Amino acid sequence: MNLRRFLLEKTPFLFASLFFLLLCGCLLWAFLPEKWAPALILFVSFWIVFQLPFLVSEYIRKRRFYNELFQRLSQLDNKNYIGEMFSSADFIDAKMLEEIICICNKSYLDDLAVYKSAQENYREYIELWVHEIKTPLAWGMLSLENAQAELNPDSYEKINGAYEEIEHKVQQVLYYARSNSVEKDFQMGAIPLFDLCQTASRQRARLLISHQVRLSFLKLDHTVYSDSKWLLFILGQLLDNAVKYKGIEPPVITFDSYVENHRIILRITDNGIGILPAERPHVFEKGFTGSHGHYAEKSTGMGLYICQKLAGRLGIELRTACGNRGREDAACDETGTAFEICFPYDTDRLTEFLSPDQA
Amino acid sequence: MQPPRRDTILIVEDSVSVRQELELFLTRQGFFVKTITRFDNVAGDSLATAADLIILDLNLPEESGFAVCREIRLKSQVPILVVTVREADIDQVLAMELGADDYVTKPYNTDILLARIKAVLRRIRPLSSELLDCGTYQLLPAEQTIQIGGQRYPFSRNEWLIFISLQENLGCIVSRDQLMRRLWNSNEFIEENTLSVNVNRLRQHLSDIHLMLTIQTHRAVGYRLVARDAASLAEECLSGSDETRQKE
Numbered sequence: 001m002n003l004r005r006f007l008l009e010k011t012p013f014l015f016a017s018l019f020f021l022l023l024c025g026c027l028l029w030a031f032l033p034e035k036w037a038p039a040l041i042l043f044v045s046f047w048i049v050f051q052l053p054f055l056v057s058e059y060i061r062k063r064r065f066y067n068e069l070f071q072r073l074s075q076l077d078n079k080n081y082i083g084e085m086f087s088s089a090d091f092i093d094a095k096m097l098e099e100i101i102c103i104c105n106k107s108y109l110d111d112l113a114v115y116k117s118a119q120e121n122y123r124e125y126i127e128l129w130v131h132e133i134k135t136p137l138a139w140g141m142l143s144l145e146n147a148q149a150e151l152n153p154d155s156y157e158k159i160n161g162a163y164e165e166i167e168h169k170v171q172q173v174l175y176y177a178r179s180n181s182v183e184k185d186f187q188m189g190a191i192p193l194f195d196l197c198q199t200a201s202r203q204r205a206r207l208l209i210s211h212q213v214r215l216s217f218l219k220l221d222h223t224v225y226s227d228s229k230w231l232l233f234i235l236g237q238l239l240d241n242a243v244k245y246k247g248i249e250p251p252v253i254t255f256d257s258y259v260e261n262h263r264i265i266l267r268i269t270d271n272g273i274g275i276l277p278a279e280r281p282h283v284f285e286k287g288f289t290g291s292h293g294h295y296a297e298k299s300t301g302m303g304l305y306i307c308q309k310l311a312g313r314l315g316i317e318l319r320t321a322c323g324n325r326g327r328e329d330a331a332c333d334e335t336g337t338a339f340e341i342c343f344p345y346d347t348d349r350l351t352e353f354l355s356p357d358q359a
Numbered sequence: 360m361q362p363p364r365r366d367t368i369l370i371v372e373d374s375v376s377v378r379q380e381l382e383l384f385l386t387r388q389g390f391f392v393k394t395i396t397r398f399d400n401v402a403g404d405s406l407a408t409a410a411d412l413i414i415l416d417l418n419l420p421e422e423s424g425f426a427v428c429r430e431i432r433l434k435s436q437v438p439i440l441v442v443t444v445r446e447a448d449i450d451q452v453l454a455m456e457l458g459a460d461d462y463v464t465k466p467y468n469t470d471i472l473l474a475r476i477k478a479v480l481r482r483i484r485p486l487s488s489e490l491l492d493c494g495t496y497q498l499l500p501a502e503q504t505i506q507i508g509g510q511r512y513p514f515s516r517n518e519w520l521i522f523i524s525l526q527e528n529l530g531c532i533v534s535r536d537q538l539m540r541r542l543w544n545s546n547e548f549i550e551e552n553t554l555s556v557n558v559n560r561l562r563q564h565l566s567d568i569h570l571m572l573t574i575q576t577h578r579a580v581g582y583r584l585v586a587r588d589a590a591s592l593a594e595e596c597l598s599g600s601d602e603t604r605q606k607e
Contacts, residue, residue, distance in 0.1 A: 131444040131445065134465045135444060136376075137465070137466040138465040139374065140466075141467075141469070142381055142383075149531070157534065163466075185448070201543065202544055202546070209543065212551055217548070229448070
């Protein structure tokens, strides 16, 4: 609030005062023709003495109030709480403004609470549903195992593969629900990268074997600190993608790690159809399938989106990289995809804080 | 292959269909299986069965699996393997703290479930005593060694894993994918070609130690371990080796 705006608002009052003083001048001039000038000066002085202090004090009070309010507003992360941040004011506009904002805020927060609880209920339902669907899944898988002798091996493998795929998709729903929730239900621990990659490969053994994928584990001697379940989910999605977008050559998936800028980078490379350089920035967007996506089976474009969200929650970075390390993006050929998971390196020092039996 | 003594496993699971299938599966794997069908006194009923291992579901109708777990543990040291759809870490930690020996989430890979059961059972028994008598020969899983008439023949890791998979399904065809998965589950991420090479090496090895078993190749399907009698010996000479060559 500045002086100009204040005076602009006071224009009618100022005009009225001017008109009043002019009127007084005219009357004085009519009734006291010889002494009108000193009398008018006296009137004007009276006006200045009795009116101006009120104007000035009003200006100062309002200026102080609004400036403080705007400053608090700019400092607030969540602007909705401004209703709670009013300082006590002694003029009616401020009090009414506070009342209005508080009423609006309350109504807004009530609405928000309705949606929050609706979303929370939905998430709870999804988690419950995922748990419920696992019982028939377990039952089906066991029945299949028991009926193996009566089935021909090919059908057995196919049905089993289908069950595993259903299981992984159900898992995806669960992790999607979790990636949106505010609560942190992960558990951090020390994870040797070599074990992590092997476990992830074992979890996708059927899929990888049936597509005759060759695995190659290069230098993986670092240990990172994160939640192993969430990481396994992310790696599982990357392996699924590597198989889904495999090329004509026999598929090869390579796990490797290196250190860069105080970070440990886990790198998963395949020799599949790859991602067009122009589309690389978009692969983590919700629903993005890319032009290569049309050649392969229909994809939802959710897998990598969920991975990215989970990575964000875990405080690690998931990014695509050039198929051939060290070369500029432009020089990347289209074949092959590389994903990199970047872990903060400093967490290595956690070992210093953990007692020996924990470490 | 039958273990020297059949271990009794108790299944505490309220879903009838899962219970029946699990019972069938474990029975076929050579265990003696008991189940309970009433859930008003799970801990008491469980202990009454005197099982060697209890497979406990956490979501039970009458009381929580956690409570059952604690109650059993108060009175007995019987191994408890918790099997559940819940996969939150906190459930796992709680179950282990209440005395569970291991934890498997549903739906489980049957290979993994079996491996966990065997691991828990092995923990309550000294390893060295594990010698599986198969008639003319004995297996020493801890040393990956086969013993014939007092003579010991160690196997390489891959050979051993393949041999065990075939031997457990004696007379039945085991698919190549199934063998590969068995090796992968032991962190041997081999390729198709390596499998063929390993099977051939194992076949040679079995022949070298004069074991009366041989591996038949079923093209595009898998392998089968069969008794080597005079007839199949002759057959193998005529066709089996040809098949093998074609496979490679």
